Structures are given as structure tokens and as C-alpha cells.
Amino acid sequence: MKKIIGLAVSSGIAIGYAKLVRKEKLLIKRKTIQNHEIEEELLRFETSVNQVVKDIDILIEDLSHSKVNKEILTTHKMILHDPEFSIKITKLISNELYSLENAINEHFSSLVELFNNMNNEYFSLRSQDYQDVADRLLAHLLKQEKDYFEKLDENSILILENITPSEVTKAFEKKIKGFCTEKGSKNSHSSIIARSMNLPSVSGISKILSIIKEDQLIIIDGSKGLLIITPDEKTLKEYRELFQKEEDEKNKLQKLKNIESRTKDGKRILLMCNIEIPEELEQVLKYKSDGIGLFRTEFLFIGRSELPYENEQYEIYKKIAESCAPKPVIIRTIDVGGDKLSKILNIEHEENPNLGCRGIRISLENIPVFKTQIRAILRANSKANVKIMFPMISSVDEVKKAKEIIEICKNELEKEKITFNPEIEIGAMIEIPSAALTSDSIAEECDFLSIGTNDLIQYTLAVDRDNQTVASYYQPNHPAVIKLMKTTIINAHRKGAKVAICGEMASEPEFIPILIGLGIDELSVSPGKIFLVKNEILKCDLPKSAKEVETKYNLKE
Amino acid sequence: MIRKTIVIVNTLGMHARPATMIVKAATKYRSDFRLIKGDTEINGKSIMGVMTLAAEFGSELELVADGVDEEFLINEISELFASKFGEE
Numbered sequence: 001m002k003k004i005i006g007l008a009v010s011s012g013i014a015i016g017y018a019k020l021v022r023k024e025k026l027l028i029k030r031k032t033i034q035n036h037e038i039e040e041e042l043l044r045f046e047t048s049v050n051q052v053v054k055d056i057d058i059l060i061e062d063l064s065h066s067k068v069n070k071e072i073l074t075t076h077k078m079i080l081h082d083p084e085f086s087i088k089i090t091k092l093i094s095n096e097l098y099s100l101e102n103a104i105n106e107h108f109s110s111l112v113e114l115f116n117n118m119n120n121e122y123f124s125l126r127s128q129d130y131q132d133v134a135d136r137l138l139a140h141l142l143k144q145e146k147d148y149f150e151k152l153d154e155n156s157i158l159i160l161e162n163i164t165p166s167e168v169t170k171a172f173e174k175k176i177k178g179f180c181t182e183k184g185s186k187n188s189h190s191s192i193i194a195r196s197m198n199l200p201s202v203s204g205i206s207k208i209l210s211i212i213k214e215d216q217l218i219i220i221d222g223s224k225g226l227l228i229i230t231p232d233e234k235t236l237k238e239y240r241e242l243f244q245k246e247e248d249e250k251n252k253l254q255k256l257k258n259i260e261s262r263t264k265d266g267k268r269i270l271l272m273c274n275i276e277i278p279e280e281l282e283q284v285l286k287y288k289s290d291g292i293g294l295f296r297t298e299f300l301f302i303g304r305s306e307l308p309y310e311n312e313q314y315e316i317y318k319k320i321a322e323s324c325a326p327k328p329v330i331i332r333t334i335d336v337g338g339d340k341l342s343k344i345l346n347i348e349h350e351e352n353p354n355l356g357c358r359g360i361r362i363s364l365e366n367i368p369v370f371k372t373q374i375r376a377i378l379r380a381n382s383k384a385n386v387k388i389m390f391p392m393i394s395s396v397d398e399v400k401k402a403k404e405i406i407e408i409c410k411n412e413l414e415k416e417k418i419t420f421n422p423e424i425e426i427g428a429m430i431e432i433p434s435a436a437l438t439s440d441s442i443a444e445e446c447d448f449l450s451i452g453t454n455d456l457i458q459y460t461l462a463v464d465r466d467n468q469t470v471a472s473y474y475q476p477n478h479p480a481v482i483k484l485m486k487t488t489i490i491n492a493h494r495k496g497a498k499v500a501i502c503g504e505m506a507s508e509p510e511f512i513p514i515l516i517g518l519g520i521d522e523l524s525v526s527p528g529k530i531f532l533v534k535n536e537i538l539k540c541d542l543p544k545s546a547k548e549v550e551t552k553y554n555l556k557e
Numbered sequence: 558m559i560r561k562t563i564v565i566v567n568t569l570g571m572h573a574r575p576a577t578m579i580v581k582a583a584t585k586y587r588s589d590f591r592l593i594k595g596d597t598e599i600n601g602k603s604i605m606g607v608m609t610l611a612a613e614f615g616s617e618l619e620l621v622a623d624g625v626d627e628e629f630l631i632n633e634i635s636e637l638f639a640s641k642f643g644e645e
Contacts, residue, residue, distance in 0.1 A: 075577050075604065084603035111605065118611055129573065130605075 001232045004205055007184070008225030009191045012200035013243040014178030015236070016157040018216045020209055021148050031102045033093070041093050041100050044141075048100070049080050052140050056080075072129070079133045101141055108134035152176050157220060159212050165279050168193045178220045180227055182208040192276050196283045196527035198250075202227050253531035256538070257288050263516060263540040270522040271534055272328070274502055278316055281323055283527035291327035293524025294389070294450070294502040295320060297373065298336050307345075310372045310379075317380035325383035330427065330450070330524075333373055333402075335359045335391035345369070354458075359392020359429075364401055374409045381421040389450055393428040396441040402426075403445065429502075431455035436484035443495040450524070451488060453503025457481050476505040477514060482553045489519045500524055512536035517545030558623040559631050565616050567641035575642040576607040582633050588624025590634075601634075 033041055060073050079085065085107070092103035111130045149170055152158060158171050158179035168190045171179060177200070184191060184203035194201045200222035205211075212218065212229055219228040219239050228235060261271040272293030273284045284292060300308045300316070321329045337353035345366055350356035363370035377388055390402050403426060413420045426445075430436050431452035443449060453476060458465060460481050465474040475481070485501075492499045500522035505511050507525040512533060515523065525533050550556060567575065583590045583602045590601035592610060594617070599606030601620070612618055622630045 071574060071577070075573050078577055078580055078604040082603045082605050084600055084605050111609075114609060 001235060002229040004227045006202045006225050006227055007186065007204035008223055009184060009186055009203045010194035010199055010201040011223035012198055013239060013246055014157055014200040014220040015239055015243055016155045016177035018159050018212045018214060018218050019152055019156040020214050021158065021160040022209060031099055032097050033099050038094050042090060044100050045089055048137060048141055052136050053077055053080055075129060076133050101138060104134060104137050149174060157218055159208055161209060163190045165190050165193050172197050172199055180205060180208060180220055182206060193279055196280045198528045253535055256531050256534045261534045261537045263537060263542045265542050267542050269516065269537050271530060272522060272524040273527045274524050278320060280527055281320055285323065287527055287530045289530050291324055292329045293500055293522060295329060295331045297332060297334055301334055301341060302336065307369060310376045313373060313376035314379050317376055321380050321383055321386045325385045328385050328387060330387045330389050331377050332389045332391055333363055360390045360398050360402060361392060370405055371409055374406055375413060378409055378413060378420040378424065379418065381424055384421055384423060387425040387427060389427040389429060391429045393442065394432045394434050395438055396445055399428050399442055399445045430488050433460050433484055436488045439488040439491040443492045443497045446497055448498045449488060449492045450500040450502050451485055453501060453505035456484065460484060476511055479553050486518055486555050498522060507533055509536045513540050513545040514549055516540045516542060517549035559627045561620045561631055561635060563618055563620060563635060563638050565612050565614055576604055578637055578642055579607055579634060580604045582637060583630060586626045586630040588622045588627040588630050590630055591621045593619040593621065
């Protein structure tokens with residue numbers, strides 16, 4: 001038996017047999033081919049080009065609004081249909097025995113270099129088109145390689161160096177017990193998906209592919225970040241019992257799927273999901289949540305070298321909104337610190353990014369970027385279920401400024417004769433104490449408020465919860481935090497605005513009675529926590545909780 | 558076979574859009590179509606070829622068409638150049 005501590009990525013227990021997947025080796029193996037494989041390789045070339053052309057055609061059809069994008073895509077199609085392209089690839093495969101992937105790589109990198117070296121800037125920019133087409137083709141071909149997931153079944157624990165988000169989904173469809181990787185972090189897209197699918201996972205195990213052997217019995221304890229290889233009888237028995245207990249609990253909770261989230265005395269509390277990436281949509285629908293209470297849009301901006309186009313954003317927002325309709329989808333405008341956007345925006349280095357240009361401040365500093373996002377959101381609201389939410393509001397002034405921008409965008413769209421829905425609800429995040437204290441005037445300008453507890457706690461108590469030394473000062477139920485929330489709720493209700501909670505506090509069972517007792521209307525949590533939270537709501541008695549909170553925190557008005 | 562010399566008159570030169578238009582037009586015909594600029598000769602039905610020519614404003618190009626419909630091909634392509642690809 002061997003125990004290794006890694007990174008706790010996604011909680012839950014998995015007991016199963018190791019299935020090792022070595023992705024990189026497969027790719028390297030394919031650099032050259034044998035004589036007898038030429039014909040097959042050429043056929044693969046033809047089918048992949050046809051498929052990618054088909055994909056582009058679909059994209060072109062969807063892009064009925066944007067002439068420019070359409071033209072670019074038409075050029076891309078032409079690149080794929082280019083007779084010289086086909087001749088060159090055929091030559092590389094038949095004469096030089098290059099694998100298709102290698103041939104494509106070779107052909108396009110020489111073209112990209114050629115264009116890059118041109119003196120005229122316009123022509124040198126064309127290299128991007130060729131890079132794009134190469135990426136499209138390779139992405140398509142590499143996807144086909146993924147049949148190495150074929151060996152997975154419902155007893156498997158997938159072991160691999162790293163995993164992409166689409167691979168997590170694919171492995172999940174194979175009903176695997178869990179997965180374990182060498183590389184990865186808690187906030188990677190793959191980890192986010194694993195959590196929303198309740199798929200146990202541990203990351204950060206070095207040399208994972210050499211310490212685990214195919215078909216070895218292993219245990220993953222996802223909440224501890226623990227990996228156990230070939231457990232002894234005693235450990236195995238312990239974990240089997242633990243697993244059974246978790247399963248029973250899960251099954252009990254699963255039964256809540258079709259029950260509405262109401263307190264014992266009948267108050268309906270909307271239970272919605274926070275999502276970070278579009279891939280989580282499936283879970284949102286599967287768990288029958290009441291909509292999306294927080295759609296974070298940061299994934300569109302982080303780790304990129306150029307800003308996302310309006311159409312790209314529009315397509316994503318539209319898809320999410322239409323799939324959820326008529327349930328609401330609250331899209332939060334970009335909420336990152338400038339440090340994360342330094343690649344694409346011209347932002348000065350900040351000593352203290354947490355108190356710097358972030359959230360709505362970044363949007364108001366970069367109006368064109370903000371407008372692009374607002375326009376995309378307005379256009380995506382064809383089913384009238386989309387709402388806009390602004391992060392990091394510190395006073396009503398920012399809300400007013402942001403609303404002005406919305407009006408400008410509406411006018412522009414109207415002038416350009418682009419279809420959009422002018423009726424859209426607007427909300428503000430309450431996550432800075434000053435916003436909570438002035439929530440009466442903020443609520444005046446808004447249709448709803450959403451309390452972001454993570455930041456509200458951090459800014460009220462002046463504590464960074466990721467700093468281990470001061471972590472004990474991070475108390476979600478600190479009287480100061482509770483009082484700020486109460487103030488917000490009272491002010492909002494007076495102005496007829498609803499209040500939601502979208503921080504992590506909303507998914508911790510011990511705090512649910514407090515939040516309900518304070519009078520909140522909606523809770524928004526990670527998809528994986530939906531049933532856990534619903535269970536707590538169903539147990540709650542509003543008048544009783546309200547009284548308890550009032551007494552405990554001395555909230556009598 | 559028909560040969561015809563033209564001068565690029567649109568200010569932006571033969572960038573992606575004109576290149577796309579030329580290839581699109583040429584591909585409709587059965588004749589071979591080649592473009593010559595200085596020492597470089599490329600297949601006029603290849604977007605890659607046309608774009609690598611990097612023909613800028615004022616440069617001289619020779620159009621060569623060979624086949625049953627060569628006349629129609631040359632005519633349509635010449636018109637495209639003359640119309641400055643609808644740019645100005």
C-alpha cells in the first residue's frame with residue numbers, strides 16, 4: 001500500500017482500477033508513417049478537410065450578422081480548398097512519408113514564416129489566417145486520436161498527465177469513478193467541470209504514469225487530495241464503507257431533483273447555479289436548477305492575447321440563454337483584476353490589485369471593451385431571460401455610469417438595425433461594505449442585488465482567506481458581515497428589488513438558515529452543490545430562522 | 558493561351574479580400590490560370606499562391622489563361638482589377 005498526498009481538486013471517494021493514458025507518446029509516434037499507410041493517410045486528409053469545411057460552413061451560417069467574420073471564414077475555406085495545398089500535403093505524405101499531422105504542421109509553419117517575413121504589415125498579418133486554419137485542422141485531427149478513452153468503463157479511475165475540459169466530459173460519459181493527474185490546479189477549467197459533475201479527482205501527483213501500473217486497485221479521496229495505491233484490506237474496507245455512506249447520501253439528495261426549493265413554511269427560495277465556463281451548462285440543466293444566478297465571463301478574457309469579438313461573446317451568451325429559457329441567466333460583466341488582463345489591455349502595474357482597477361472599474365476605464373460585452377449581452381436576450389450584473393460596485397455612481405453605457409449601446413444597435421431586446425433587468429453585486437451601506441440608493445437604480453459574500457467578507461474583515469496565517473479571521477458569520485447583509489436586504493426589499501447570495505457562503509449548510517432568516521430571495525451555488533443546499537432549504541423554517549438570527553445578531557430595527 | 562498585363566490600381570494592393578475574389582472567379586472556369594510578377598509565377602486558382610505574391614499598389618502583373626474558356630476567364634479577372642475590387 002502506498003499513500004500519496006496531492007492537490008484536492010474535486011471531492012468524493014472513488015475506488016477503482018487504474019487506466020493509464022499516455023497522450024503525448026501517441027502524438028510523437030505519428031510523425032512519420034510506413035509505406036503501406038500512405039493511402040490511408042491521404043484518405044484521412046480528405047475527410048478531415050471536408051469535415052473542417054463543413055464546420056466552417058456552419059459557423060458562416062450562424063454569423064449572419066457579421067460581414068467581416070464571414071469574409072475571413074470564406075478565405076479560410078478557400079485555403080482548405082486550395083489546389084496547391086492539396087498537392088503539397090500529398091507530396092509530403094507520399095514522397096516523404098510524413099504523417100498527416102506532421103505534414104500540415106510543416107506546410108503551415110513555412111507559410112506562416114513566409115508571411116511573417118514580408119515587409120508590408122498588412123501581408124505579414126495574413127500569417128494569422130494560415131495559423132488559424134492549421135489550428136482548426138490539427139484540433140480536428142487530434143480529437144480523432146482520443147479513442148484511447150475506449151478502454152474506460154464504470155470501474156475505471158483515469159490516470160494521465162493532464163486532462164482537457166472536453167476530455168473530462170468524455171471520461172464522465174464513460175461513467176468512470178474518478179481521475180488523477182500530474183498537472184492541474186484547483187481553478188483550471190477541467191477541475192471546475194469535475195466539481196460540477198461531482199467526479200472525484202486528485203491532481204499534482206508527480207511522475208504519476210510511472211508510479212501507478214495499469215489495472216492496479218486505487219482509491220481517490222478527493223476532499224483530502226489523497227491517492228492510495230493498492231490499499232490493504234483494512235483501508236479498503238474503511239473506504240468502501242465511507243464510499244457507501246456518501247453514495248447513500250447522494251442518492252437521498254438526488255431524489256430532491258424534482259422538488260421545488262421551498263422552506264417548510266412555504267417560501268420559495270430560487271436555487272440557481274454559478275457557472276464559470278459554458279461547459280457547465282449541461283449540469284445546470286440536468287440538476288434542474290432555477291437558472292443561472294452568476295455567469296462569470298472571465299474565461300473569455302483570461303489567458304488570451306486578443307480581446308474576444310462581439311460575435312464570439314454573443315454566440316456563447318445566446319446559447320446559454322436559449323438553453324436555460326425561460327429560467328433566468330444573470331451575466332456578470334468582466335470581473336478580474338488588471339493583473340490578469342495585462343496581456344490584452346494596457347494596464348499599469350498595481351501594488352495592490354485587490355483594491356485596484358478591477359470589476360466595474362476596469363470596464364469603465366475601457367469603455368470600448370465594456371461596450372462590446374454589453375452589446376453582445378443585449379443581442380443575446382432574444383428570450384427575455386437575460387439579466388446584466390455589475391461587479392465591484394462601491395457606490396451608486398458606477399451603476400449610473402454603467403447604465404448610461406447600456407443606453408448608448410442600445411442606441412447604437414438600433415441605428416445599426418441589429419436585433420436586440422431593449423428590455424433587460426440590471427443588478428449590482430454588493431461585495432464592498434460601502435455598497436452595502438448605501439444599498440438604498442443602489443437598489444433605487446437596480447432590479448436586483450446579488451451579495452458576493454467572498455469579497456464582502458474579505459473587504460469587511462480585512463482578511464485574505466488564502467493567507468493561511470490569518471485564515472481563522474475569515475468568518476462568514478461575523479456580526480459585521482451579517483449586519484451589512486441585513487442592511488442590504490432591507491433596503492432592497494423597500495425598493496422592490498430581489499436579493500440573491502452568490503458567494504461560497506451560500507453553499508455551506510451551516511449558513512443556509514442564517515441567510516434564509518435574513519430574508520434573501522435567491523441562492524446561487526456551484527452546480528455540484530445544488531442538492532446539498534436544496535436539502536437545507538427544505539429543512540428550514542423561515543419565521544423560526546428569522547427570529548434566531550434577529551436575536552443572535554441583535555438585528556431589531 | 559492568352560496573356561494580358563495589368564497594373565494594380567487599388568491602393569491597398571492585393572490583400573485577402575481581392576485575393577479571395579480572384580480565386581473565386583478563376584475557379585469557375587476550366588482553363589488553367591497563372592499569375593506572374595517579376596520572377597514569381599503562381600497558380601491563380603490557389604489562394605495561398607495569390608496571397609504570397611504580395612502584390613502592392615502600382616505593381617505590374619501578367620495574367621496567363623490557357624484552356625477552352627480562357628477568354629472569359631481573362632475578361633472577368635481584368636474587370637475585377639479595373640473595378641478596384643469594389644473598394645474605392
